[in-house]
Structure formats: structure tokens, C-alpha cells
Amino acid sequence: MKKLTTYAFLLMLLAGSASCKKWLSLKPQNGLVRDDYWKTKEQVDAAVTGIYASMLGSNTDLPLAEYLFIWGEGRTDMVAPGVGTSASEYDIVNLNILSTNTYSRWSSLYQTINYCNTVIDLAPGVLKSDNTFTQEHLNQALGEARTVRALMYFYLARVFRDVPLKLAATLSDENIAPMPKSPSDSVLLQVVADLKEAEGNLPTTYGNKNTDKGRVTKYTANTILADVYLWMEKYTECVAECNKVINSGKFGLIGGDFDLFNELYYKGNSNEGIFELQFDAQKLNPFYNMHLLATRRWGAASNLMEDVFGVDHVNATPLVDLRGEGNSLRASDLTIWKYIGANSAASSLRSVGQSYAHWIFYRYADILLMKAEALNQLNDPQTAADLVNQIRTRAHAFDFNGSPDPNSQAAMEKFILQERQREFAFEGKRWFDVLRNAKRNNYQNIQYLMDMAIISIPQDRQQAALNKLKDRNSHYMPINLTEMQTNKLLEQNPFYK
DSSP states (O other): OOOHHHHHHHHHHHHTTOOSSSTTOOOOOHHHHSTTTTTSHHHHHHHHHHHHHHHHOOSSSSOHHHHHHHHHHTTSTTEEEOTTOOHHHHHHHTTOOOTTOGGGOOHHHHHHHHHHHHHHHHGGGHHHHOTTOOHHHHHHHHHHHHHHHHHHHHHHHHHTSSBOOOOSOOOSGGGOOOOOOBOHHHHHHHHHHHHHHHHTTSOSOOSSHHHHHHSOOHHHHHHHHHHHHHHTTOHHHHHHHHHHHHHHOOOOOOOTTSOHIIIIIIIOOOTTEEEEEOOBTTBOOSOHHHHSGGGOSEEEOTTIIIIIIOOOOSSSSOOOOTTTBTTTEETTTTEEHHHHBOSTTSOOBOOGGGOOOOEEEEEHHHHHHHHHHHHHHTTOHHHHHHHHHHHHHHHTOOOTTOOOOTTOHHHHHHHHHHHHHHHTTTTTOHHHHHHHHHHHHHHTTTHHHHHHHHHHSOHHHHHHHHHHHTSGGGGSOOOOHHHHHHOTTOOOOGGGO
């Protein structure tokens, strides 16, 4: 997965002639769809590699990882704007999002979806032209394509709710046609179907650690499916998928005696990693100037050390949660450290040419905390507490706010949400975690969203934001104005009409 020279070439080959002016028109270059291309297993493999390359970034849109960071963190109590913050980003912070907002675009995800659809549609035909291309080889290619497609649609459903569900490839201008949105429930059902079909066709290993973390495996499909079931409030099913990953014995927590920052974020592809975008020196991530103090667009919220990770004012030798200072952030200047720091001492930055920290979609800690959340909703808070304590023990966490009652489902729900905040700081999960818990049981806990807004939004804008949050439609992004103008069958999210 580190061969990004090949990735860059394939991405250029795949996207070189794509038109960004037509809705969902991003398509492989004619060379990938013409009759003389889809002939060999090597060409199928190249097209599958192109799927992963498309997630690293293209010349037609902002990098996918940038969207995922802003969608997952920008509306939360984890971040604060900086000197370089754009108007679109300020509007996200203040919940003043319009259909002209830069980050209301979805083309980056649909580009990857189209590469997946192209493999799903055209790879089966190679069986007829290459007698060395086996059904097993084809099934694996289809499994990878379906898993990545499912992940992209899962993001779309959580960010925009109702979206077009396009399952056929756009291979030429003749394939471009207006398409209405599908209800999010239908999108999620397709996500589940894709992941279930993919699971049996994906390998448990590719024989190489870096490849196992950078390409989807059977356990990636299980992990995404667990997350989808948690979002859908199907808790028994969520636990079952988590158990498949746990029982595999292939993953584990990085022990507290190890340098968590170095293992998880600086080196990447740790034993804890399940699926990570493989940035490296040849394909840098978008985070350096985003988080560097001099050009900062996003910094850590000022209250995190005190209120989230905790500061020990009692012991002569203070207890320290390893996930705070020198891991998630540098407290002295509120730098988001995970993506641009060079060591856990919070003393050295990476250089711009070293900005290749991976974007981690999922790691083993997520499996344990998803299972804990599901078990708690199944009225087993004590077992949920035991799982959370595995995470806390390795982080040397301490109870600066007091311990929750392990027999109280309501107390454990809040505690698990807080633990996810500590564990996955700046990893693009906070907004989705709070929204998932807020909307549970017909928005029984909408106050979670309100409480987060009170922390994150300037006081003079809070009341307007709180009024917006009372409308459930406001929890999802608007469809970008350009998409609305291009595709007349699209209907705007009601909150933005």
C-alpha cells in the first residue's frame, strides 16, 4: 500500500478526463472503459487500486480526508477556528450552513463510488477474456469495491441523510442522467447488503501488514457493519459484528507501556489499525497548513485538557491521561497534534514534507467502544463498563469527574460518549457520535447536541444555533447549490429551503 507512485499514476489515469461540471459525471478515462481495456486480471487489479487512490485525493475536488475531518469535527466542541479559517468553515462552526458552503459538496465521495461501480459492472466480463482470472479473484475485487462503496454511502447518509443511490457506473456522457434522492433508510439497507455480500469474498489478510491496514479485509467489512448497525439502533447485530473482529485475534490495543502517539499516529498501521488511508511522502495528507499555528484553520478547543482529558490537581505526581498532551493536542498552543506532531513530547513538528499521518477510519478501540455502547443499550451496563475500562487502563485515564454507576444505563451512555470523545479526538467521529446518541429513541437525548453547541459556539450566536438544532433537519448538510442547479430531480433538505 505504500506504492503511491503507482497510485498517483492510476489516479491520474482514472480521473484525468473527468468533468466536474456535470452531476455525478466523474468517470474513469475512456481508456478504462473502452473495449480494449477490460481484458486482463492485471487491469482489474489496477482499477481496484484506483478506488483506494481516489480516496487519497484528486485534482478535481478537496481531498476526501479534509471533508471527513470537517464533517466530523467542525460542528463540535473539540475544535476552534484559527487565523486561516475560511468563511465556509466559520459558518460550519456557527451552524450557519448554506447550500453555497464549500463543504456541502459531495462529489469527492461520488467519484470514489463511481470507481467502485465501474469495477462492479465491468470486472465480471474479464472472466471471458482472461482464463487466468478466477472467480475467487473476481469475487475479491467485487468485495473490495462493495465495501468501499458502502463506506462512502454510510458517510453520505450521516452527513446529508437522503442522497441519490447510484449503483451503476457512469462510463460516458451518455450514462449521465438526473437522479432523485433515496431515503436514508434505503441507502443504509443497501450499505448493509453490500457489506454482507462482501464479507464472504474478502480475505482475512493480504500477507503484508501495511496492505492489511490500507486495503479492506473481511474485518473491515465487519467493523463498518457494526458501525452501521449502531447508527440504525440494531444493537444485537452490532455486538455480533464486533465479536467477529474480537474473536479473530488479529487486533489488539497498543499497550500503555508503548508510545501511543508513535505507534498509532506517527508510524501508523499499528496492530490496532483496521482501515487507514495510506498517505506517505509521495501523497501527503491535507492537514499540515490546516493545523500549523502560523496558518491554522483548526485548533483544539481551549477547555479540552481541563474538561475532557483531565488535569490532576490532587496527587504530588499528577496522573496523566496519555491521550491528551502530546497525543491529541499540544496544550501550550492548542495545536492538533495527531496529524502534524513528530513526537509524544509535543516538542517537535513534522516538516511539511512529512505530512503523511494516516487518516484512520477504524481501529480496534472503536470495536470495543461500539460493543460497549450496544451492550449498554441492551441493558448490560456492567459488561459495557468492563470494555470501557480496557480502553481507560491502557490510556492511564483517571476519574477526575468521578466514576459512573456501572449499574446505570443512562450514566454509562454518557460515560461511553465521553470516552469516545477522549479516545477519538480529532479523528472525525465526534459529530456522528453525539448525533447518534442524541437521535436515539426518537431524539430522547437531543440535549447532547444542545450542550455541545453551548461549548463550541460564541455566546452571541448561541441562541440562534440552539433554535436551529431543535429542527432535526438541521442536523444534516444542505445539498450544494451547484448540484441542485445541475440535477433538477434533487430536492433540497427541508431545513434549507
